[in-house]
Amino acid sequence: MRHTTLGAIAFAPVLIPLAVVACSSTTDDGTQGDPSSPAAATPADPSDPSSPNNPNAKQSPETTDEGCGGLHAPPCATDKHCMVGKDCASLSCQEGQCVAATPTDGIKNADETDVDCGGAVAPKCVDGKLCTGGADCTSVSCKSGTCAPAAPDDGVQNGDETDVDCGGALATTPRCADTKKCLDGADCTSLVCAGGTCQKPTGTDHVKNGDESDIDCGGTTTGAPKCAVDASCNVHADCASDGCGYTKKCVQGRSCTAHLGGDTCGKGEVGDPAAEHVSCCQQAPLSGTTVKLDRFTVTAGRMRAFIERQSGDVKSFVATLPAAKWSASWNGLVPGSIDEANAMLGPYWTNAPNDTDPSTESKRSCSSGSFGGHTYWTPGDDKQDFTQDELDPKGLNCVGWHLMTAFCAWEGGRLPSLAELKNAYMNGTNSGYPWSFHDATSYNASAADPRLNHQFSYGSPDKPTRRFNGTVPWDITWYVSPPGRFPLGWNKNNIEIAGNLLQWINNGEYMIELNFSWERHGGGATSSNWKTSTAPEAPNGYYAIGARCAFD
Template sequence: MRSVAVASVIVAGCILSLGACSGDETSSAEPDGGASSGNSSSGGSSSGSSTSSSSGNASSSSSSGEVDSGLVPVGDGSLGAGCNKDDECNSKVCGAGRKCVATKSCRPSTGSAPGIDTCGPKEPGDESCCKSLTLPVTKTRTLDKYEITSGRVRAFIDDLQANHGGNLRKLTTDFATANPTSQLGKLATDFPGYLDVVVPNDDKVFSEAQLPLWLGAFPHDAINRYDGCYLNSGGYGAATYWQDPAVLKEYGIGYTSPGNGVRKYGKDVLDKKPANCMPPIFLAIFCAWDGGELARTSDYREVYGNQPATVGAAQVFHPWSTLLSWGEFNWANGHGQACFIPGWPGCPAGAQTQFYAFPTGGTLADDDSPSIGAPGRFPKDVTKAVSEDGGEGWFDVGGNLLEAMWPNTKPIPAIKGYCDTAAGGGAGALACNRNQPASGAIPAESRPGTLRFAGDTPPIFLEGFSFEGHSLYSAAYLASDDGDEAKLGGATPAHFQYGKVGGRCARVKK
């Protein structure tokens, strides 16, 4: 087994910057609207011998757009119309179920593919996870209705391995070169050398830049005291991207000693969840491959709106028509803390109980992913702002995961460089650290690493609430009249990884 620095992530479920941990309560109580608390763990945590970071998704449509046998009548090219190849769709993507789909990440669509066709309320969900809605003000741009799912990321990884040799770095730098005014193109210009070093160039466990880590095994650069990703007994990890046990056991992940890499929940369950524990720069690469870019701060500001409410002695701003009560959106979902915002409607003054879990029956201390809802499972967590596309709003902009936003300006985060703590201490000029100071009863911790990139790194900012209890990130900016990005919160480097952070894509309207 590869020797890696994992001691820092054993207590992985604690609040960002707060350092408070939870108990192991589980509950099957449902949020309003019928988000199911079912007990299925289908999908199978089966083991395998491949060192690939992708498990693969069987489908009848190849990544080149040619559908296998069983031709169907060709429709008018609109979404949902019959197709046998990409050119028969206006979107240029014919799904595995021989219907036109919106983007490449929904190519595996069969009508029920996990994380592809399973967004929306209740289990298992029945709406495309790739649906994107025209913004309220910027009519030439769309913002995805739902958070990026692990199933959509899996479609990307399958394509990466099938058509790009697993070389994420080459795919990224080629795109940046060919599209110099794009998000990635400008990043390559503004932060020279960053993409050439930090982005994995193969899918192997033993690479300097390791794709299995970027997919959520645990952080490559352990910036935060607790990351909420690493999975073992009592670790409170919540990584939602299933990887082959043969890969994960190389990192000591699992519930035996040493870890055998087997997850508590299978691929089909986890693929429905929003992707977390992945660097926002990876999500930006995913969005570029999928025909868009990681959503920008201004995109979120358009849909968040300016709805004030008085909570206790404080004024807060929220994205809904009316202030939601605790339990109506996925915020402070158990985890043993007192209410983070005193006076929030319905929020208990003492330790929170868990109001949502899917599947039920597990121990959160071993795997906290059931606390995260698949996108759209909380039907009241929808924006007051609506799109001209059927009057629909955007889901989970309030709770579930914090979401990474790409800035329109070029601020510099306080944390510089890329320190590979997974590799252990480097020698001489390559030595770096992410040492953690003592905090109350939590002792100081040494985290030596190997310096992969020095200097300024691209920043992202965080938005919203999380299932664990993070609250009102960037609300001052999102509800502002002037859109001053100095009011943004949660500034972190674009390679930051955390179990409570996801994202969504935005696109030029076609």
């Protein structure tokens, strides 16, 4: 037999991946464990430089399994062989084998938007992580591909918000509007949450909401009534009295909104820490009647509040009054401007339409020189010794009957009658003096007495700039007291009815009641016609005449 010699044959090298033999392992209890089970396979830490799943791990130029893996082939599916994570579609190579992506493998894989977060399976991502939409983020807010912190203007309900961009505890998040979701009233602009929904404000929901100025009162949008005295207010219209005071509380009368002359009546002087002051608009009942009377005569400050509220135009106000309360023939005797008001309440008022001699001043003893003076401070050439702040608390003098009639109508009342003042003066019975119900001590009408301002028994404030003619003060407003300073003379209903100023009454035009004044005028609650019997040439005010109002 002939033998043939074979020539050299060249074989192309083929890289055949070595099959990884899964060896059994022994568990802590000595039993054989499955190395492919989750308990046996510990995910490789991708932050470890030596880990196959480290992003910087180098891929082989060759495939790691049939048609996949390596630098140039597609990544391998689960259970295929691998050398590094990038060989796998899951980017996770554990012990040479591609494993399924999990939300705890430390790798951004599957549909995750950042490492182990985002997508349909992994937890939502915290702020600062990558995202494709709000659903990927714990904040539900994805801005420019990054999870953003919850914000009150991000257009989604997040954080502790109870509805979109409202509710919750953060001060920067606004309260929710009506009909939005809520957990409690604090989530709502209305402060009322019922059935998980913010409710519309009402005037009966027991909270201050809407445009109310206090709980279930004031404002115009909730149907709430006007507010009682001492309730909070924003404007006069919030108050049943139509008077919102300087402390933003409703006051007892619409003319008692300022401090000086508004709440400075009673015992003690302004600034005295021991003073016991009350509202100058307080009223008290007349014994045996349904009528109430101002406890005190009207202050200069109360008249100022009236003039300022009307911008001086009292004429427009009286034009609204019914004929039973006002005669159109009186219109010329009330002001139409601030300047006219200053003239009527100041020292003179010449050319008054009711003056029998237009060349005279139509007022008596109201100039602050030569033993005269008016408590309503006016600007200009009138040389008063006292400032507006010093005068506003005092009883108003030098005011005309018609202006006081208009004032009381504006306050919701009227001038009292002689009978009503006599009732208060005599405590509804036959008391000799207002104070007789508790002090029967005789009264000497020709001497000063601490029970009332009479016979020059009051003087304030002392100041070195006061002018004198010898020992006589030029500005007599020093003698006019703020109402309420003589509590020993109050009647049994605490009305200061006697002393300080004579008073206009409604028994007829120019009628006054005589009940003692700071000067020497007598008492007894009798009446007189000021214009016809006392001062026909000066009908529009006197330094010892004031007034108070009565209320039916």
